[in-house]
Amino acid sequence: MKAPLVVFDLDGTMIDTHYDLLESLNQTIASIGMEPVSYEDLTHLVGQGARVMIRRAFDLKKKPLGDEELERLFVTFIAHYKAGMPGKSTAYPGFLDCLDRLEAAGMTLAVCTNKQEALALPLLTHLGLIDRFSAITGGDTFEFRKPDGRHVLRTIEKAGGDPARSVMIGDSVNDILAAQNANLPSVAVSFGYSDVPVADLNPTVIIDRYEELAVDMVLRLIEAK
Numbered sequence: 277m278k279a280p281l282v283v284f285d286l287d288g289t290m291i292d293t294h295y296d297l298l299e300s301l302n303q304t305i306a307s308i309g310m311e312p313v314s315y316e317d318l319t320h321l322v323g324q325g326a327r328v329m330i331r332r333a334f335d336l337k338k339k340p341l342g343d344e345e346l347e348r349l350f351v352t353f354i355a356h357y358k359a360g361m362p363g364k365s366t367a368y369p370g371f372l373d374c375l376d377r378l379e380a381a382g383m384t385l386a387v388c389t390n391k392q393e394a395l396a397l398p399l400l401t402h403l404g405l406i407d408r409f410s411a412i413t414g415g416d417t418f419e420f421r422k423p424d425g426r427h428v429l430r431t432i433e434k435a436g437g438d439p440a441r442s443v444m445i446g447d448s449v450n451d452i453l454a455a456q457n458a459n460l461p462s463v464a465v466s467f468g469y470s471d472v473p474v475a476d477l478n479p480t481v482i483i484d485r486y487e488e489l490a491v492d493m494v495l496r497l498i499e500a501k
């Protein structure tokens with residue numbers, strides 16, 4: 277029997293990246309004279325990677341955006357965001373202890389994020405977390421991404437896990453839907469960037485802090501399937 281596998285989302289779940297995402301996004305849109313977006317706005321903009329985030333910012337400000345300009349701004353955003361890494365981004369309280377106890381219980385860990393790989397990998401490296409995960413996949417790793425269940429399933433495969441013994445932890449609709457589409461139990465964290473209360477997403481469980489994500493909870497979720 278394979279070890280239990282815990283699959284984590286990145287932005288808003290493991291790492292509080294909002295300050296740096298906002299900073300880089302606002303720098304990027306300021307370059308064409310656009311007013312900054314707020315944290316509240318950001319919760320509606322993140323979730324599908326940087327390109328979609330920029331496009332949604334233009335929609336929010338009711339500004340037209342051509343494909344070429346989007347690509348130019350995307351390059352600006354990536355350069356700014358990467359250059360500042362890790363910036364103010366840090367793991368949420370209790371997250372590192374949580375990884376320690378899941379690992380000590382023999383569980384495997386993986387990351388399934390819609391952030392592009394070229395951002396997720398260096399960020400996790402800067403934060404000293406890269407070696408904790410058996411697989412890390414991004415929004416551009418496959419031809420599909422969350423909420424497509426295949427993104428989670430392929431992450432599990434890459435990590436050497438078994439979907440029947442895996443759990444998805446996330447903060448947004450993309451994560452909970454992806455888990456549901458992959459027929460996995462889901463844990464929603466209430467402290468991330470969801471634009472709706474996470475209870476509305478119908479996760480299997482909601483946690484308010486990482487102390488609640490105990491080894492027993494993961495085992496119970498897997499066994500209850």
Ligand SMILES: O=C(O)COP(=O)(O)O
Pocket residue numbers: 285286287288321322323324325326329388389390391392448
């Ligand atoms: O960067 C994004 O837009 C989303 O990233 P996440 O899937 O790690 O939340």
Ligand SMILES: [Mg+2]
Pocket residue numbers: 285286287288289446447448468469
């Ligand atoms: Mg997230």
